[in-house]
Amino acid sequence: MAHPDVCFSTDKPAASARSHFPLSRRGALAALLAAAALAACGQGAPNGGMPHGPVPVAAVAVQPENLPVSFEYTAQTLGAREVEVRARVTGILEKRNYVEGSRVKAGQSLFTIDPAPFAAALARAEADVAAAEARHAQAQRDAARLQPLIAAKAVSQKEFDDAVSAEAIGQADLLAARARLREAKLNLEWTRVESPIAGVASRALKSEGSLVSGPDVLLTTVTQTDPMQVIFGIPDNERLKLRQEVDARRLQLPADGRFQVSLKLADGSSYAQTGHTDFADVRVSRETGTSEGRAEVPNPAGLLQPGQFVRVQLSGAVRSNVFRVPQRAVLEGPKGKFVFVVGKENKAEIRPVSTDEWRGGDVVVTSGLTAGEQVIVDGVLKLGPGAPVQVATPATAPAATPAAAPKAGDAKAGS
Template sequence: MIHPLSVHSRFSIRPLILTGLAALLVAGCGKGDGKGAGGPGGMFGGPASVAITTVQPETLPLMQEYTAQIQGSREVEVRARVTGILLKRNYSEGAAVKAGQSLFTIDPAPFAAAQARADADVAAADARYAQAKREAMRIKPLIESRAVSQKEFDDAVSAEAIAAADLQAAKARSKEAQLNLGWTRVESPISGVTSRALKSEGSLVSGPDVLLTTVTQVNPAHVLFGISDNERLKLHNEVEAGRLRWPQGGRFKVTVTLADGSEYAKTGMTDFNDIRISQDTGTSEARAEIPNPDGLLHSGEFVRVRLEGAMRERAFKVPQRAVLEGPQGKFVFVVDKDSKAEMRNVDAGEWNGQDVIVTKGLKAGDQVIVDGLLKLGPGAPVKIDTAPKTSAPASEAQPAVKKGG
């Protein structure tokens, strides 16, 4: 199961006056009778006029974003299996090649000569074996009539067996010479796109020690991204608590955003999550596979990926401007049963359209104050404004949640 990294919600810099006010509100919320700086009558005298939204728990999709890197689904190093002089390059650098296509030719002349010698050795061994076999056949009836000694018969049988073994060894050397001659044709092991040649014609290639080029299979492509161990554990706890539900099979739909901000037309699915945690980055590697028929995605390219499929259970959507941030974290104001402003600490997650997802701190039916926040303090009396508002005044503009990396 993949436990992907949740998107961090960050809030933009608030105007100086609002920042100072938030600090004062939080500083006073733990004193006295709970009315704090807002006390009866509010901060500016009389109930403050506010606009509210009544929240209800919902099942909402969890959107996760990561910085990722494209990698070919298969990347192989092309190396010669024999030592020799590089005679010819048989491909265009950067071109697509098929599996089995010849990429380089090693000078085959020495290997052809070696195979000829090996074939001659096979012929000689075959002749010796045939002679030993005939000799054993001649002696066999003689031993029955005791015309020859048992030792002579045994020597003939042994000579036949030794000749047969010598023939097998010669055939093996011939097969080896044939393989070496074939390996002078360096082939691509997979279909893909080639990189530049690292050795030019005339170079001495010392077998597998020398890298000649690489071939990358770009369709499909792999998308690699890191999942913070801290966030993985956090989301695991939310799953255990029933606040988060993974997609079936733990596979997420993946959408790629390119470097220019455009969205890649094809989507893919996650297919791997490493159980190991990197000691250098504190993350575990996850991978998705995505179609790349046109080769638009290049190996090594940095992109952003969005994962879809997880669902938040019993979550709340709150307008961005209603969520404030103070020294003790994020909070909202709600209208309590006495029509006073109550400050409520919340856990705010990712965006959902123009709303922020709140996972803890609210309950069904809470009346969250979304406008008129500058006039409030904890315990301040409020009056709910039922007149519709098209937008918040500029002086009351609240910070927007931004997507994290």
């Protein structure tokens, strides 16, 4: 019986030698090949055996933590207020009173409608008021003159009633004339088309000399750019996941429901100002499958422009009782992600885990680990379930860093 430590070479070289050498030399060649094979086997391990013993690894002891978490979405800027500037009266556009694209103040005149027809209407209304006042005064005198005569029965009741009615009619005519006067004054004032808010005025849509048919014609728009609104969409599947984590007490949202907001511009730089969310829609868009969120961000220098695409980052939420492990410790198998831990008798054990966001070299593990377990970080490629291990250099937990949610389209940890 052969010794268990002895390894044997294949007989293919011997068969090859048999086909090329005379019968008298085959025995000697076979002996040489066997000796060479035995020598080669003896060089691989002590005593001619296979390597064995504990595998040196590095491990980290994990503890549950409460980690800040942020969420990042694609967003678009929008002016805090955007109003349409329209004339209130019909007339010829006489003059544009602002520089297109410049900042304007609330109440500043932007356009002038030809005021001449409205000034004439105002003069006519003033004359009508004067005539109505004179008629009303005459009717008052007539009624006052007949008052003592009716008591003495010097005039008929009909004559007195007619005088009283004429006074009332004169009063009504005076009120109507005064109303037309106020209307004429308003029309004249409205020939001065003003900006209702402070902001940036866009280009004029009508040029001087054009007929403006009142509110039907849009003249320009004014946008308030400080503060600036930021509109973003939260995917419905992510919204449901966050709701479930909040209900399970694995995620804590800001106490007032307002996230702190920071922006990344199109060139990758960070916007200096921060703001807060101020609105979350309950509706889900049929076109995009997202629910709308809105934030308000200061824009004193005017760096942000309406319609600009940015990345919005929401911070202020906290994940409760989660673990952080180095990304290289998380492996993926047919059944999902897993890690190796140092188990009983210093043997490697597999722990299926659920992971969430990651940042830098750390992965956030939401389930699958318990406090104090040693997760194997280095040497995992040499391990299998139940393999003996030796922790060569005990590692400490990684420094706490805020965990950030993966950007849209980014790969999850361990994938």
